[in-house]
Amino acid sequence: MMIAAPASLAIELLLWPVFGASFSTAALGWGAAAGVASAAAFALLYRTLAIGPMSVLSPVTALVSAVLPVGVGLVQGERLSAAGLVGLPLALVAVVLVSAGHRARSVRPSRTALLLTFGAGAAIALQLICLHQAPSDSGLAPLIIGRAVSSVVTLTAAGLLHRRLGPERPAFALSAAAGVLDSLANLCFLLAARSGDLAVVAVITALYPAGTVLLARGVLAERIHRGQLVGLGTAAVAVSFLALT
Template sequence: MIPLLLATLCALAYGASDFLGGLAARRTSVVTVVVAAQVAGLFVLAPLIGVLPGRPSWPALAWGAAAGLAGAFGVLVFYRALAGGRISVVAPASATLTAALPVVWGLGMGERPVPAALFGVALAVAAVALVSHDPSARGGRAWVGPICQAAAVGVGLGGFSVLIAQPPAQSGLWPLAGARLASIGLLVVLCLATGRNLRPNGPRATGAAVGAGVLDMAANVLFLLALRSDGLLSIVAVVSSLYPAGTLLLARYVLGERLRPVQLAGVLCALGAVSLIAVT
């Protein structure tokens, strides 16, 4: 029960973080937003490492660094998609694939999810096609961009979930430290190489980016604590992927977004798919 509760709180934190990150990415460079968010999250993590038990080790830091690079890639693509499209469409499409990857990993490692979870993976594919549907777009390849973006986000964020679960339990939160240092290093180099400003444009963008980073790190800590509380990766990862529920509510009531009927059907399929996968 405790892992499920922690994973649910994780999903809520991720949902609010993505909403704020998407807003910030509409006002300033996506890379700049992610750098500011990652640095803000590091300030949240630093005092928690000393409070929660755990010992640093090179394997834990290395697994964390790999997870951080995967997560940074996923977040960059995700925020860019949020900045250029409707939040209530992009978030569910990405979440379905993010949830499916740990299930595929579990199958490869010998886990056998119940048939409902396998059906959820198939439903996720249908959901991506529905929520990506844009009747105003012309040309037969209009669907390629959204689906490729969702796939890239799913590989990045789903890969983060798989990789961050590999270090031993006694490593505490140190894998998150490795993840955050690696991702910040990569993003700073990317900013310098492309000549982008490391500071967001204006106080609103800065506040949204910092808020996104604080909530994202809180979600990461909850995710790792859920795993440390004897939670199964195939359960924790997919329950935490319910984050579009929070993102959708915020987009609906803060931004007043509306969905076409076919896209609404896709959103419902996406949430249903994540819920089905969660029964594993």
């Protein structure tokens, strides 16, 4: 996290001339709130990954991160078409099917793991909601401010906890690459949310485990079990319906 957050900030600063940035009061406020939520989301998510089992916790995280923005979008007056009313629940089902591993039924997470999972999902949802609330004409300002805040929070926490970090050196290249990809993902979400409904965009974003499953199959030669195959198919159908909204 110490490496990924500054790497993300560097990418957003490089993209500033391309997309522009308007640092209004609203952009600063919502961007800062998104940054705090982002730092909390990463810390809670990585802690959840360490505790496991992710075969159970991953779909819970994804569901929470999708359901909260859907609720906010509907409260703010977003209305779904008939296709959206079909695609939205299908997408939520797909999130669970794709995320769940083949051992999901045989293991039970601890109470601490479940609390961290809900916290991670809520923090991710808050980050998405804050980015969506930022003015649509603010360009990359919410992302730049948010990443600067999350970098400060992360580095401050690391300074306070430096004695607990251990002597092992982090994987600098992989950590930086993760930060770059996270920055591009947030940019794609911001552009999508500005041109579409938060309820739809957030649910499609929560389908990210599908990409993880496919990459694990292609890169790590992991097996995709039957439930995940059904989930991938359901995801394709759901996205097709949501694209019609």
